[in-house]
Amino acid sequence: MRQAGRYSGMLCGGLSGRSGPHSLPLARIKKIMKKSGDDVKMISGEAPIVFSKACELFIEELTQRSWMVTMQGKRRTLHKDDVASAVIATDIFDFLVNLVDNNSSNSMDNPEDISS
């Protein structure tokens, strides 16, 4: 299972834009695609390649937005809450709101969670 690093290199041939030679494994992407719904159609061999690049761009945007929040807090470590803030602040990331909300339910920033 931990051979993912080599695996991704083999599959994608190191195709990448601005980042290093690292790319996401196409087979894994395809698996996620198949599980995304009950009635998923057949997936062309080229679709995961498109996804791979789209994911990179997505991670890049989310990471950079999170990083901006980190910088505003004058910190050098990117925390989960920074990611959550970036998600909430960005319209197109609305689909992630529930995901980060579940994760940050333990945050101390929610005084209403403290039971009286």
Add this chain to the structure above:
Amino acid sequence: MEPMDIVGKSKEDASLPKATMTKIIKEMLPPDVRVARDAQDLLIECCVEFINLVSSESNEVCSKEEKRTIAPEHVLKALEVLGFGEYIEEVYAAYEQHKVETTQDSLKGGKWSNGAEMTEEEAVAEQQRMFAEARARMNGGAIAPKQPETDRSLES
């Protein structure tokens, strides 16, 4: 861990490899920036959710066009619909580049396979021919040509 956890690829949710994701994330940030582990995990989860979202939409686009296979065009359309239109240009460029690279690879492979472009039957026939040639060379070298069994039986 239960045995099913080790074996079960079917029940387990597929996720993206953490090592690769971590490298990609780190490469996007200044070198001295650290990323908390829980932040890494969340980013990975978000990415998986992104794939789910775009996959569902691509599936819809594909259905509407009454096609049976999700093609790159459907994914690009899905990105636009979902508000990720900014990605389309770069994604398309990467896709085109990949096509070029793949063509080059198959051209290289073509050179190799063109010399041996025969079916299995042809290959076997070729092999038999080569054996016959080799046998002829051996027989030519010997004083008396080696008689096949049937001839010997005729002689006796």
